[in-house]
Amino acid sequence: MVKRNIVKIDEEKCNGCGKCVTPCAEGAIQFVNGRAKVVSEELCDGMGFCVGVCPTGALTIEQRETVEFNQEKAESQEKNTDSTISCFICGQGETSGYLMPLRHDMESLWVCTRCLPKLIHG
Ligand code: SF4
Secondary structure, X not given: OEEEEEEEEOOOOOOOOOOOXXXXXXXXXXXXXXXXXXXXXXXXXXXXXXXXXXXXXXXXXXXXXXXXXXXHHHHOOXXXXXXXXXXXXXXXXXXXXOEEEEEEOOEEEEEEOOOHHHHHHO
């Protein structure tokens, strides 16, 4: 056991939208009985890419004792692509560019790296 960052899901706040599953490239978060669950703590790297997409604030990062992150196992997980994810400005999908999650006006959005500077600098 090691002390490290790991995602925490507040089941009371989770509305079951499923938006946090795809951003988790390691496959640590899955949809179980209509709610998001960390199904394998060794697959959670604690980076928190999922946190920004949650519309209800159900996801947080906490530091606690858990198993070590298993990078080899994480890299061997099947990579999920989601054709419904695209840049909210230009519409580019995740297979043709880099997308980042962001929050604006209580909405969870994706933006590509080409449109992000325009968003920041106007
Ligand atoms: S994004 Fe948030 S509300 Fe949606 S399934 Fe994941 S934890 Fe639940």
